[in-house]
Amino acid sequence: MGIGELDREAHVPEVTGAAAAPRTLAEALRARGDEGLAALLRARPDLLSPVPNDLTQLATRAGTRGSVVRALERLDRFALQTAEALAVAQDPAPYPVLLGLLTGDEGDAEIEAALPGAVALLREQALVWGEDDRLRLVRTARELLAPSAQHPSPTGLGPTVAEATSGMSPGRVQEIIAAAGLAATHDPVSAVAALTALFTDRDRMGSLLDTASPDALSVLDRLVWGPPYGEVTAKPAAPVQWLRDHGLLLPVSPRTMVLPREVALHLRGGRAHRAPEPVAPVLRVLREYRPQVVDSAAAGQAQLALATVEELLKSWDRGGPQVLRAGGLSVRDLKRTAAALDVSEETAAFWLELCYAAGLLASDGEADERYAPTPAYDDWLDLPPAERWALLVTPWLTATRTSGLVGGQDTKGRTLSVLGPDLDRSPAPEVRHRVLGLLATLPPGSSVEPESLFARLRWERPLRGASAVEESGDLRSRLARWALAEAELLGLTGRGALSGPARALLNLPLAEAASAGELGGGVELSVAAGRAATLLAPLLPEAVDHVLLQADLTAVAPGPLRRPLADALAVLADVESKGGATVYRFTPGSVRRALDSGQTATDLHEFLKAHSRTPVPQPLAYLIDDVARRHGHLRVGAASAYVRCDDDTVLGEILADRRSSPLGLRRLAPTVLAAQADPVALLDGLRSMGYAPAAESTTGDVLITRADAYRTGARTAPVPVPDGPPAPDTTLLGAAVKAIRAGDRAATAVRKEPAAAPTAAGALPRTSAAETLATVQAAAMTGSAVWIGYVNAEGGASQRVIAPVRVEGGFVTAYDHTADEVRTYPLHRITGVAELADDQV
16 A cells, blocks of 8 residues: 555544544543553553553653653564554554555455454553544654654655655755656645655556666665665766656765655555564474473472582581672682582572572671571471472562573673672563463473574564663573573473473463463462472472491482481581482591581491491491591690690600691690690691591580581572562552542533632632632532642642532531542632532532
8 A cells, every 4th residue: 555545545534523533642541441441551550650640641651752662662573563554654544554554555364364453452552542544653652663864663664755855955856856757836845745646656656667777676676675775976876866866766965865655665565564473473392292201300300409409508508608899709609619519600600599589598798798598598498399499489480680691791891790780680580481481382291492482572572672682682582591491490391391380380271281371360479389389299209218328438318318317417428429319428527527516426326227228337337436436536725726635645746747837836734735726727737637636615525516507697588670660450450540530530620710710720729718618618518519729738739629528627528539539628728619610520
């Protein structure tokens, strides 16, 4: 459809009478029902902060630049293409013109079927208003989407003939229409209209292009789909000169030419977009598995996630690495953590950020600040495995901190560190929810082809991806890629397919594919997480209460150990390998660690006998007895430090050993040595020499050290950075719509102005105290409503429509139509009163 048709169809007569078309956006909103207003506020929650006083204020706020930009960013690709087509059409545009700009001359059944829904969506969000014969795009949206030299339109179209010739001399315009074979006119306006009519007439335009050379047509082909601007030399080539002489290219500067919009639309066959996308890209299935296989794989990943988090935080039980001055963890400490967990640095960063988001890890806030587990970690350890898993996936779904950014750079070129600042990305929770929701639309057991998933997300939010471009692609696609990998690490997916517990977490059907609309379906996330944990629990391996001791000083745990046994064995032995069965190794150092924690050799023998399904091997029994026999034979205390021993020959051996020289030892008594080193250094030095000293208190008792001695103070998890205002619930929407309606009734009520003292528009009514009292008393007796001006205690002035109920003691009690509630007003704060023209309320 050409621009000429657009011009002819745009002038549709307005409907008059009771069903007159709205003249403003406020009138269009006023014609909506309460459900329509609630839908607008639900889709654009920024309009609710604060609640508008009336519909006029709501319409004004809906047209502000910030609000319109946010609304456009949340449109899908076809709705956005519809808005872009309206931006290049004349205002207002009939529905057939809009359809022609999207389908072109040949038509398109898919676009015809999808366009009513796109227009309805734009209307619902107050981006488009008016009836189908006069569709209007709100002015701010038109300014943002319309083509200009500074901001090219995604349509690739340029300015209209009228816009491109606005600064052209009348003589040059006459030359162009003469070269095009048009009759001369007496003024530039009619000349531009004649040229526009030529370019929008398909037959005449075709005849004109038939006279163009192939080279000239080639120039048009390069400009037709945009960008429509091109540079020319002072003496352009013959094909360009011919196009310029006939107005098919118009100058916008001495060196720049532009293809007019009407010419481009003719060459495109009337279509505004090269590739309209009325239908969302289809998700392609990569592989299909039995749902039981997926759930088993996901449960294995969930168990591994719990073990990884526990191993990470247990390694920081006595205080983790120091916090950088700028915040976060150093690259060296991240590498060490990754090596200890036997994972990549990217995966280690994810686990650290997850622990931080779940409130299990924080900095201690001391002068020499370092990271350590929080008290919440101890509570987390006491929970059943499935509930611990739920407490990890729930904060992951809502967290805005994004571990995938670690190692990149911020806007100032500084490297982003794990647990440091500037890792929040507001769209992250929405993308994670949407990724899982799209996986839920596939048949159970089906994994998705990642590129089709990313294409679907780009279709759903094209502007958000384009406006948040980072160094390796648009942020939304990167967030989706990270979400897929992290969901697999957490056991929300197994082999790339959504698991049954994950479907429960999203409040989706477990047996069949579900349409993923509003995720959660109104169910609180904590309740959904409880359902997911219930489904996961039977899939996790049952904790065992025994180990298998072997003659090579190792113990094999055939499954996850119960909490008391796991904690005790972690002190007595070192983990040698992990997997389906964990292998522990007993060493002199690990046995000494258990003795330092307050246990005796007898306690260790009894512990192993009680929890081993095999006899205690003789080498292990000998190892325990040998370490225990030497443990505590030497005693170290604080003087600066001292060593005491009942056997003076042992002390003599220590003094004679060259390795003891750094400790600064000297004999104070036959059984006591004094040292210049502190007790900790003295303990480490003697142990490195092969002795097994024990620390003692000031009273001479052996000091017992705890393996889990260090915790931070009480810490709360980081608060996610919101992506705009939160979505309002049903109660808030109902109250807001009611308040807006009440305010609008008060604002649009027709009033009788006092004849003696007419009130200026927008000014408060002014009456004497006697007139005010008499009027409100009369209104209370007749039950009618009046318009008052009121000044509150802070000096704020407002206009209100009230229905007085009682007047006494200097106060009037009335039903306030503006606030939609009964209120009491001091009469001395009422500036004046006026009767309503009719019963407006």
